[in-house]
Amino acid sequence: GQQVMQIPQYQHVQEGEDFTTYCNSSTTLSNIQWYKQRPGGHPVFLIQLVKSGEVKKQKRLTFQFGEAKKNSSLHITATQTTDVGTYFCAGPPYTGGFKTIFGAGTRLFVKA
Amino acid sequence: DTEVTQTPKHLVMGMTNKKSLKCEQHMGHRAMYWYKQKAKKPPELMFVYSYEKLSINESVPSRFSPECPNSSLLNLHLHALQPEDSALYLCASLKPGQRNTEAFFGQGTRLTVV
Numbered sequence: 001g002q003q004v005m006q007i008p009q010y011q012h013v014q015e016g017e018d019f020t021t022y023c024n025s026s027t028t029l030s031n032i033q034w035y036k037q038r039p040g041g042h043p044v045f046l047i048q049l050v051k052s053g054e055v056k057k058q059k060r061l062t063f064q065f066g067e068a069k070k071n072s073s074l075h076i077t078a079t080q081t082t083d084v085g086t087y088f089c090a091g092p093p094y095t096g097g098f099k100t101i102f103g104a105g106t107r108l109f110v111k112a
Numbered sequence: 113d114t115e116v117t118q119t120p121k122h123l124v125m126g127m128t129n130k131k132s133l134k135c136e137q138h139m140g141h142r143a144m145y146w147y148k149q150k151a152k153k154p155p156e157l158m159f160v161y162s163y164e165k166l167s168i169n170e171s172v173p174s175r176f177s178p179e180c181p182n183s184s185l186l187n188l189h190l191h192a193l194q195p196e197d198s199a200l201y202l203c204a205s206l207k208p209g210q211r212n213t214e215a216f217f218g219q220g221t222r223l224t225v226v
Contacts, residue, residue, distance in 0.1 A: 033214065035215075041219075042202060044217070045214045045217075099168055100145075100157070101157065104153075107152070
């Protein structure tokens with residue numbers, strides 16, 4: 001079955017440092033979504049990438065979708081304490097359907 | 113209204129109890145999901161309803177019984193649960209379509225089975 005792997009599992013950074021999390025799927029994805037979950041909260045949608053090789057930016061966040069539509073990355077420039085949380089990638093298989101599978105997540109810790 | 117509302121927020125139940133979790137959305141979304149999330153783990157897909165019909169059941173034990181009475185409501189009936197079923201139960205909805213699969217999550221029900 002489809003598997004979505006995400007690394008690293010944890011990342012500790014000093015405020016102001018950059019952060020990157022990587023997501024790899026065992027199968028081609030129809031699209032990929034990124035979510036952020038604050039401690040004690042629920043996942044909140046950040047962005048969706050659909051096209052092969054797509055790059056999108058949201059302020060300090062840069063999202064990329066690989067050419068083969070099997071991998072993706074999220075890069076945060078100059079982290080802030082408000083960036084703390086777990087970042088999940090998620091995606092349905094290229095074959096379609098509603099089976100959105102989440103990666104294991106990367107938990108980001110930011111030290112002020 | 114871009115909210116998914118889940119009730120109750122917290123639930124403590126005994127192993128012989130019967131309880132129900134409720135989820136409601138008024139965004140016209142026709143796909144609704146139940147996820148289970150254990151601490152420090154990703155959401156794990158349980159059920160998917162599409163146009164009020166059960167589309168996906170991820171081999172969930174029968175002590176969890178989903179129900180979709182109409183396009184806005186999703187229930188999860190619980191019976192004879194085990195302590196290991198304690199988790200955060202998340203409901204999500206989305207408007208199906210390849211280019212529009214943002215999932216809106218409710219705040220979850222934190223379930224404790226004693």
